[in-house]
Amino acid sequence: MAISEVLGEEHVVELAAGPIAYRVCGQGLPVVLVHGGLANADLWREVVPALRDRGAYRLISPDWPMGSHRHPxxxxxxxxxPGIVRIIVDFLDELGLDRVVIVANDAGGAISQMLAAAHPERIDRLVLTSCDQHLQFPPRYLKPVRWLAATGLGDAIARSFGRRVVHGPFFWSVARRPLPAGIRASYLSPMLEDRRIRDELVRFFRGTRPRHTLAAARALKDFDRPALVLWGGSDLWFSRRGGRRLARTMPNGRFAVIPGARTFVPEDAPVELAERVAAFLDETAPAASA
Known part of the structure; x- marks a missing residue:
């Protein structure tokens, strides 16, 4: 259940909301990684070493409380x-980070859009990989599940979903590469084994609403930091059209496709993702320091 050692030394910071476990690797420009629901820092286990080898970065990989975290x-x-946006800001404050690069995926991309909209001063540059945006929060395939979760059946739905995922099509639909058994366990075991974490997953999921991403999109029209939107070319959950629209929302946004990757771009194309991120950071460094 431990987070991959390649992510660096593990730390736990106590915030007002609770403990956040995170790993730190390298020195230099701070890069904070934001995973989505039913994932944790293990999502970045191959991205971090590839990115570390391409520049001077302080790579910070937290377990955000979205169902696969180990500390309730x-x-x-x-x-x-919105609460997780506050947790991220408190996390940055606790680590003494005034402004950081954000790299996000899936629901973490929606959270990061909300963060950039509400606290643009905390973001140096923004990288969003296939993620919720505009009317897709949650994705259309999960909207019926969210409605059911709101009826009070959330705990039963979460347990049933988690057990079915192990043998079902969910991970196949979000990642083309088969996930190792240990990684599947890392993502699913916390919520299956701990009622408190399962409850937090349900509360997060119930809170996903298009009004959050639509409000963020309106505010991002004034977000003038460099932004890169990278979409999985074989994404089955989020449309390429939505990714292009998201990039156009930001004055300095740009859009590109990573061929063959599905929604979990860090799982399917970790080295190419690291290369794209490093190239983007190198190219935008003068503007970022202006």
Whole structure:
């Protein structure tokens, strides 16, 4: 269940909402990685060493409280999408990070859009890989599940979903490469084994609403930092059209496709993702320091 050692030394920081475990690797420009739901820092296990070899970066890989984290939050903690934005800001404050590069995936991309909209001063540059945006929060395939979760059946749905995922099509639909058994366990075991974490996953999921991403999109029209939107060329959950629209939302946004990757771009194309991110950071460095 431990996060991959390649992500660096593990630390736990105590925030008002609760403990956040994270790994740190390298020195230099701070890059904070934001995974989505039913994933954790292990999502970046192959991206981090590839990116570390391409520049001077301080790569920070937290376990955000979206269902695959190992440390439950404090009772009553806000783990809705706006609450997780607050947790990220508190995390940056606790680590003394005034402004960082954000690299995000899946629902973490929606959270990062909300972060950039509400706290643009905290973001140096922004990289969004296949993710929720505009009306897709959650993705259309998961909207019926969210409605059911809102009826009070959330815990039963989460347990059933988690057990079916092990043998079902979910991971195949989000990642073309087969996930190792240990990684599947890393993503699913926390919520299957701990009712508190399962409850936090349900509360996060219930809180996903298009109004959050639509409001972020309106605010991002004024977000003038360099932004790169990278879409999985074989994404089955989020349309390429939505990714292009997201990039156009930001004045300095650009769009590119990573062929063959599905929604979990860090799983399917970790080296190419690292190359694209490093090239983007190198190219935009003068503007970022202006």
């Amino acid at each position: 939050m404090r009772p009553g903690a806000d783990v809705t999408p």
